[in-house]
Amino acid sequence: xxxxxxxxxxxxxxxxxxxxxxxxxxxxxxxxxxxxxxxxxxxxxxxxxxxxxxxxxxxxxxxxxxxxxxxxxxxxxxxxxxxxxxxxxxxxxxxxxxxxxxxxxxxxxxxxxxxxxxxxxxxxxxxxxxxxxxxxxxxxxxxxxxxxxxxxxxxxxxxxxxxxxxxxxxxxxxxxxxxxxxxxxxxxxxxxxxxxxxxxxxxxxxxxx
Amino acid sequence: xxxxxxxxxxxxxxxxxxxxxxxxxxxxxxxxxxxxxxxxxxxxxxxxxxxxxxxxxxxxxxxxxxxxxxxxxxxxxxxxxxxxxxxxxxxxxxxxxxxxxxxxxxxxxxxxxxxxxxxxxxxxxxxxxxxxxxxxxxxxxxxxxxxxxxxxxxxxxxxxxxxxxxxxxxxxxxxxxxxxxxxxxxxxxxxxxxxxxxxxxxxxxxxxxxxxxxxxxxxxxxxxxxxxxxxxxxxxxxxxxxxxxxxxxxxxxxxxxxxxxxxxxxxxxxxxxxxxxxxxxxxxx
Numbered sequence: 001x002x003x004x005x006x007x008x009x010x011x012x013x014x015x016x017x018x019x020x021x022x023x024x025x026x027x028x029x030x031x032x033x034x035x036x037x038x039x040x041x042x043x044x045x046x047x048x049x050x051x052x053x054x055x056x057x058x059x060x061x062x063x064x065x066x067x068x069x070x071x072x073x074x075x076x077x078x079x080x081x082x083x084x085x086x087x088x089x090x091x092x093x094x095x096x097x098x099x100x101x102x103x104x105x106x107x108x109x110x111x112x113x114x115x116x117x118x119x120x121x122x123x124x125x126x127x128x129x130x131x132x133x134x135x136x137x138x139x140x141x142x143x144x145x146x147x148x149x150x151x152x153x154x155x156x157x158x159x160x161x162x163x164x165x166x167x168x169x170x171x172x173x174x175x176x177x178x179x180x181x182x183x184x185x186x187x188x189x190x191x192x193x194x195x196x197x198x199x200x201x202x203x204x205x206x207x208x209x
Numbered sequence: 210x211x212x213x214x215x216x217x218x219x220x221x222x223x224x225x226x227x228x229x230x231x232x233x234x235x236x237x238x239x240x241x242x243x244x245x246x247x248x249x250x251x252x253x254x255x256x257x258x259x260x261x262x263x264x265x266x267x268x269x270x271x272x273x274x275x276x277x278x279x280x281x282x283x284x285x286x287x288x289x290x291x292x293x294x295x296x297x298x299x300x301x302x303x304x305x306x307x308x309x310x311x312x313x314x315x316x317x318x319x320x321x322x323x324x325x326x327x328x329x330x331x332x333x334x335x336x337x338x339x340x341x342x343x344x345x346x347x348x349x350x351x352x353x354x355x356x357x358x359x360x361x362x363x364x365x366x367x368x369x370x371x372x373x374x375x376x377x378x379x380x381x382x383x384x385x386x387x388x389x390x391x392x393x394x395x396x397x398x399x400x401x402x403x404x405x406x407x408x409x410x411x412x413x414x415x416x417x418x419x420x421x422x423x424x425x426x427x428x429x430x431x432x433x434x435x436x437x438x439x440x441x442x443x444x445x446x447x448x449x450x451x452x453x454x455x456x457x458x459x460x461x462x463x464x465x466x467x468x469x470x471x472x473x474x475x476x477x478x479x480x481x482x483x484x485x486x487x488x489x490x491x492x493x494x
Contacts, residue, residue, distance in 0.1 A: 003312035061294065208261070
């Protein structure tokens with residue numbers, strides 16, 4: 001399985017120019033404006049990992065991949081490990097850059113930086129958990145259409161629900177979240193990854209190449 | 210006899226096509242040529258051997274181990290070259306070595322680089338920038354560099370010029386020198402099989418219609434050529450299949466010696482695997 005992770009990392013390495021461009025934009029914005037761009041680097045990491053799935057499809061890699069000793073399970077496991085590692089690393093990297101720039105500018109709020117960074121990481125894991133089963137089910141081409149449809153569907157549903165029902169979050173719930181937010185985020189992230197992985201594996205094991 | 214592959218009551222059903230193999234045993238130490246027209250079921254069989262598709266029923270054993278329950282162990286002994294499926298094109302041979310070191314326990318980097326050197330392939334050239342022949346050579350080097358006992362090749366020589374094909378066939382000859390090594394080779398280029406194959410497995414419409422040693426086919430099978438009058442005199446039991454041409458009949462026979470004695474005035478030509486395929490698929494009975 002390490003070999004399959006290496007394969008994805010080597011493919012990601014070929015995207016180093018895009019990473020450098022986004023990093024430059026990120027640093028520039030962090031210096032110039034009072035705005036948080038934490039999501040930018042992990043989002044780019046997620047997109048690059050998704051592009052490896054697209055590229056795998058394009059090159060008919062899957063048939064060859066499942067003929068290797070690790071089989072279908074290994075392919076799925078390696079994709080999740082690679083993506084989570086890339087997102088995690090880029091989130092930590094974002095945080096480090098923010099700390100350095102914050103120190104330099106003298107406006108560092110470490111708690112806020114840490115909180116936003118965790119939030120961005122959680123958002124990426126949420127996106128990955130939703131997107132990966134769709135991509136493994138429908139492939140890169142159809143998956144892209146399915147991704148957009150589901151995204152719009154969820155957005156539409158949230159808008160509709162929020163218009164029809166005036167939702168107010170109970171104060172107790174906000175207090176509980178404030179107190180236990182790191183634990184809630186970590187536990188829900190692990191749960192999302194686990195459910196997504198199980199669903200993707202089931203889809204991929206059934207899939208024929 | 211030791212078998213590399215044992216297949217029993219294998220079934221794979223699709224909407225418009227079914228593969229059904231009751232019994233197929235491939236001995237160790239031989240080259241088996243899989244022949245058949247497009248869509249006959251050759252690639253389906255190969256994919257089943259690699260667990261790339263799920264069977265509906267039956268049993269596949271490779272080196273006496275059930276494939277489904279010993280996938281990792283079994284695949285350590287298999288080298289694969291597939292038609293149109295390999296590493297992404299942005300990678301180069303050096304990357305492949307880096308990856309494969311952690312895929313196969315017995316991956317031999319020295320051997321891999323030796324093959325690359327023999328094939329005059331630069332290890333830093335990406336696959337996208339390689340010709341079809343060069344790319345195929347990298348695929349074959351990759352398939353051979355973890356010391357597999359079984360090579361599964363799906364159209365490994367298709368689309369290559371005769372020089373590259375010969376180089377590749379030489380490699381297969383070297384591989385098969387070890388008596389424990391087995392090759393399953395699916396190809397449309399039947400002339401390659403006439404050079405290298407020990408056994409021929411002919412698949413048609415999802416079923417094995419012929420499974421014999423190549424020499425047995427070449428020695429015993431033949432094409433009897435005759436006109437309509439002569440055709441009517443032939444014992445129908447001697448006819449495997451026949452094809453009616455504009456001026457004559459071509460009859461596939463499976464006992465050349467017997468027919469030579471029985472039909473002394475008839476011309477009996479040697480058979481090629483291509484003739485055999487054509488007469489069985491297109492011929493009447």
